[in-house]
Amino acid sequence: MSELQSFLINREEFADTRWEDTEVPSPGEGQVLLAIDSFALTANNITYAAFGDALQYWAFFPAPASRGILPVWGFAEVVESNCKGIETGERFYGFYPLASHLLVEPAQVSATSFTDHAEHRRPLPLIYNQYLRSSADALYEEGKEALQMLLRPLFTTSFLLDDFFADQAMFGAKNLHLTSASSKTAIGMAFCLQNNRANRDLDYEIIGLTSARNQAFVESLGCYDRVVSYDQVDAIDNTQPSAIVDFAGDGTLLRQLHSQLAPELRYSCMVGASHWDQRAGAGPGLDGPEPIMFFAPHQAEKRVGEWGGEEFQRRLSGQWRAFCAFANGWMEVDERHGREAIERTYAEVLGGDFSPRSGYVLSKLSCQ
Structure with a gap:
């Protein structure tokens, strides 16, 4: 061996x-x-x-x-x-x-x-x-192992993030700002937010923040209501109640967003670290609410406890298959x-x- x-x-x-x-x-x-x-x-x-x-x-x-x-x-x-x-x-x-x-x-x-x-x-x-x-x-399909490896763990986090925000009525936010909008976990969350919106008594806009290089790609996905490049952050509307979902982990960007949105910022959620080498840039004393780390297993355990394991898998499976069909079009x-x-x-x-x-x-x- x-x-x-x-x-x-x-x-x-x-x-x-x-x-x-x-x-x-x-x-x-x-x-x-x-x-x-x-x-x-x-x-x-x-x-x-x-x-x-x-x-x-x-x-x-x-x-x-x-x-x-x-x-x-x-x-x-x-x-x-x-x-x-x-x-x-x-x-x-x-x-x-x-x-x-x-x-x-x-x-x-x-x-x-x-x-x-x-x-x-x-x-x-x-x-x-x-x-x-x-x-x-139940989620396995022969011949589609690549999609399962690439997207299943990311989409499970996306599914749980969407569920967490919906469970909290979006924290009262009307504008949801997702950084690193080209990342697969952010795309998955945007897809769920878009896909589930018609069944919710909630009014929200999904805003993707990304680099100028990736802006056209993110816009082509169709799961964000609006896409903003990082060099346009200072012009973001700060008159509406808002929330940040930070997939980038870029501390300087997070500080900039907090400064811009602080008057109506209701919640700041940290998820990933796509820009891992810049994650320390935020420093102490951010304007607005303190960022809170999202740990997917906690939300999963909460829902399994409330729904039962079988129902949790049923709900995840339905959205997973829809997302796979969507991802086949661009990945x-x-x-x-x-x-x-x-x-x-x-x-x-x-x-x-x-x-x-x-x-x-x-x-x-x-x-x-």
Whole structure:
């Protein structure tokens, strides 16, 4: 069997990376070894690094001191199983390390999924510890794995953001300002806000903020009511009650938006860090309400508790399929293979050097 290959990132300097090759672990009693087949790499993964300490993303897959293993969403196959109910050759979707293999300790094994009950993962959010059996996953479609890897985790956040804002009656805002409007999570939220508006007794406008370079693309999507480039922020209407949903993580931009919108700013929500290297620019003492970090698992747990797991999945599934049909019209899947491709793609995503239409799917480190 091949070595366990792990892509290690300097937790203080994300551009500093290296590979580590170690012996592939053998599963003990009750354990399963998964070979990671393919995974997506998006700006969302950089957000995991940017908030790796604050939101414990580095804790999922332990690494040597000062290093971290980036979490990714993808598919893996069982290569060895010492766990009843999980067979060699089965395929699972879930939260994996950017590595060739993952050793798990399955618990709550069912016809559809299992939860990794490894000791270091038990205190971490359940949504990241659950692995879905492809043969029984309601959202799985053979031949559409790329879309699932690229969009499912992002769209789940989009779905939960839309639900969170609707649950709070948009915090009284009439204008919703989404930064990094070309990012896939922002697009997903805008799609949900647009798609669900007719069924809500709420009056709101969806405003996308983006770079001049991406403005034409964002306008072409049709899910934003209005698109504004970053160099036009000072001219944004500040007479209407408003909210900010910050996917960019650019501190200077966030300060500028707060300053412009403060008189009627009702809520400021931080989600991502597309501009991770500029996230410190806001500093203390922003005008208006203090930004609050949105943590998707909290909203998911709230709704599962209120609706039940089956109803939660039903609602998510309906909007997911509609969004996939929408995304097919503009997204371009770029499949790449091997270590060098992973290094190159990571550098491109880290630097923001890619088209908003692009979706990167990477494989395959493991040789079973």
